[in-house]
Amino acid sequence: MKPKDVLRKWVEFFNRADVDGLVTLYHEGAINHQVANMPIHGRVAIKEMFEREFAAAEMTCIVENIFEDGDWAIMEWKDPLGLRGCGFFQIVEGKIILQRGYWDKLSFLRQHNLPIPKK
Template identity: 65%
Template sequence: MHPKELVTRWVEAFNAADAEAIAAFYAEDAVNHQVAESLVQGRDAIRDMFAREFASAEMVCIVENIFEDGEWAILEWKDPLGLRGCGFFHVQNDRIVFQRGYWDKLSFLRMHGLPLPAE
């Protein structure tokens, strides 16, 4: 499966808030680093991270662009509340081995009425 196709399917699972389906896209020792958060390593830990996130806020990913370059897919996204971000997915052997995401955590917390970090 090409990286662009995999990320398209990943977005479908994300929008279904299906942490199990999302986890299946990752290699066993994958790394997910959302730059506003601590790095998460391993498929099980990534699944648990998404399960926690889906439980805390209703999230929707609206694809603006998905680009592919070799083993990489780049996702530009927005959500219905106006938040925007991008993600980089390194795909090998039909699995995500590394993901990095950029988005505004403070805006996300405010939009969802979640507690702000202590200063």
């Protein structure tokens, strides 16, 4: 599969909150770094992250643009509540080895009525 195809599959699983499906797309030693949070290392930890996140909030990814450059797939997205962001996925041999996401965490927490951490 080309990187764009893997990313489209990722969006499909994400929008169904299908954690088991999502983790099949990651390399065993993958890194998921949502820059508003600390990096997550390894498929097991990524699975646990998705389980926590889907339990905490209903999330939907509406794709605005998908780009591909070599082994990278890049996505601009929005959600139904107005949050926008972008994600970079490095995909080698059909598996995500690095994911980096940029979005406004404070807006996300407020939109989902989640607690705002104290510094």
